[in-house]
Amino acid sequence: MRIGLLTEGGYPYVSGDARLWCDRLVRGLAQHEFDVYALSRSEHQEDEGWTPLSPNVRRVRTASLWMAEDDGVILGRRARRRFTEYFGELAAVLCGAASEGGTSTPEADRFANALYGLAGLAREEGGLAGALRSEAAVRALERACRAPGAHRAAREARVPDLLAVAAHLERALRPLSLDWYEDDGLGAVDLCHAASGGPAALPGLLARHFTGVPLLVTEYGVRLRTHYLTAPDAPPAVRSLLAAFHGRLAAEAYGQAEVVTAGNTHARRWQERCGADREKLRTVYPGMDARPYAEVGESAECADPDALVWVGRVEPAKDLVSLLHAFAEIRKQEPKTRLRIVGAPAGTEGAAYLAHCRALAAHLFPDEAEGPHAAGHNPVSFEEVGGPELPALADAYASGAVTVLSSVVEGFPVGLAEAMLCGRATVSTDVGAVVEVIGGTGLVVPPRNPRALAEACVALLRDPERRERLGAAARARALELFTVEQNIEAFHSIYLEIVSRAPVRRDVFDAAGEPLPFAVPAEARVPVRWAAPTPGLAARGVPGWAGDSPVRATTPVPAPERAR
Secondary structure, three states: OEEEEEEEOEOOEOOOEOHHHHHHHHHHOOOOEEEEEEEEOOHHHHHHOEOOOOOOEEEEEEEEOOOOOOOOOOOOHHHHHHHHHHHHHHHHHHHOOOOOOOOOOOHHHHHHHHHHHHHHHHHHHOOOHHHHOOHHHHHHHHHHHHOOOOOHHHHOOOHHHHHHHHHHHHHHOHHHHOOOOOOOOHHHOOEEEEOOOHHHHHHHHHHHHHHOOOEEEEEOOOHHHHHHHOOOOOOHHHHHHHHHHHHHHHHHHHHHOOEEEEOOHHHHHHHHHOOOOHHHEEEOOOOEOOHHHHHHHOOOOOOOOOEEEEEOOEOHHHOHHHHHHHHHHHHHHOOOOEEEEEOOEOHHHHHHHHHHHHHHHHHHOOOEOOOOOOOOEOOEEEEOOOOOOOOOHHHHHHOOOEEEEOOOOOOOOHHHHHHHHOOOEEEEEOOOOHHHHHOOOOEEEOOOOHHHHHHHHHHHHOOHHHHHHHHHHHHHHHHHHOEHHHHHHHHHHHHHHHHHHOOOOOOOEOOOOOEOOOOOOHHHHOOOOOOOOOOOOOOOOOOHHHHOOOOOOOOOOOOOOOOO
C-alpha cells in the first residue's frame, strides 16, 4: 500500500520531533511505499537538511510554517464575502459566541463547517495566505470577541491580543493553502498517517474531506497538553482563544480519524478527555533499538556498585535540585556513594539551570579528600556522552548500580526504558507514564520528595541481590514492550485494519469511458509473484482420483417415488 506520512517539525529533517521513530517505521515497512509531507518549523531546521531516506520513500513534499509566503492571490468581492463569513464563524466558535444566523448547530459542527469552508475557498482561489493576514481577518476576530455570548476572556481582548491570535491562526491554517490535496498528491495514497496532532493532522483532515482518504493520528506527546503547558505568561485572552482553537482542531482530528494511537496510557487519557472516542484508541509504545544496550544488559557486572546515575536533558522539569538534596541524605547513610549526572542542557534555559545545579552541588558537597596529601574531589560529577569515560549512551547506564529519574513532568520516559534495556534497577518519581513503563520492576516515589527518593536509593544500594532481580525483570519487560519490532508490527496491523475497513473508493474507467469496478482486485496489492497452476498436480495428501475432472452423469437419476 502507499502511505502518506504527515509530519510537523520532524522527519525527514535531521533535527526535530518524531524523527527516529518515523525513520524506523518507514525502514521497517519496506514492502510499502511512503509519500512524506513535512511541515518545517524554522529556517535552521531546513538548513540542517534531511536524514538519509529509505528506498521505499517515493517522494517528499515540504512546506514552511515559520515563514509567511505571499501566494499572490487577490480575492474578488464574492470570495472576500465568503472568507469573512467562514473566518467569522470560526472566530465565533472560539469566542463562544452564537452563530450569526441564530441557528442551534453544535459548536463542533460549526467549527468543522467553517474550517472546511475555508479549505474549499483556498482550493478554488489558489490560497488564502493574504486573506488570513488581512485586516478583514482581524476585524472578524474582533467582532466575534465583542458579540453577545462571548466568554469573558474574549471580551477583554485588546488590540495587541487580537493581533497575536490572528497571527497564530494564520500560521496554524497555512496548510489550507497547500496544493497537496489533488489526485496526484494525498489523493493518490491509501491512508494518511499523521505523526502528531495539531498542524500535522490538518493536511490529513483536508485529504479525507476532499478525497476520502482514511486518517490515522499518532501522538507520543499530546499536542493539546503541550499547548496548555507552554506560554504561561501570555495574556488570558490569547491563551483562552488559542486553547479553544487547538481544542477544536484536536477534537475534529480525533473524530475524523479511523484510529488514534497514543504512546502510553497517560497520553491516551488526555486524548479521551479531549474528545477521542474510546473505541478508536490504541496504545502503541515507542519502538527503541535494543542492540546498543545488548552487551550491557546481558552482563551482570557493574562498573561502580556505589554510583547513582542520572541520564537525560538538563532542564527545570527534570528537577535535579531535588535529586541533589536527596543525594545529601544518601551521603549521610552511605558516605562512599557517588552521583553521576550525564546530559547536555536543553537551550538557554537548560544552560542556566545546569549552572544553578553546579553551584548547588558545590555548596552541598565541598571537595573531599581521602587524606591530607590527596587531591579533593566532589562526589557529584556533571558529564556528557561522547567523552573518553562515556563514549556511548549505554556506557552511561553501565557506570552505576542504580539509575535515578527525578522529573516533575514527563511523558514517555525514554531514559527509563533505556535503563531497563541495560538491565539496571531504577528509582523514579511517579509522573507521566513512569508507573506504566516500570510495571513493578523498579521503585517509584512521589515527585518533589527528596527524603523518599533518598530512602529508595539507599534500599537498593544496600541490597545487590534485589538490584539484580529488578534489573533482570526490567530488561525482560523492555524487550517485550518497547522494541522497534513490536512498534512496527503494531502499526502494520493498524494499517491493514484501516485499509480493509475504510478503503479509498477510486473510479477506474476503460477506453470507452465505462466504469471498471474490479479493475484493481485486492490480490494486486500482495507483493508476491503469482504462478500459473501446474497441470496434473494434486494437492498434497489428496488421492490422485480427486485431482481429476469431475465425472458428469449421462443418465438422469430418477427421483424417489412419494408414498401414497
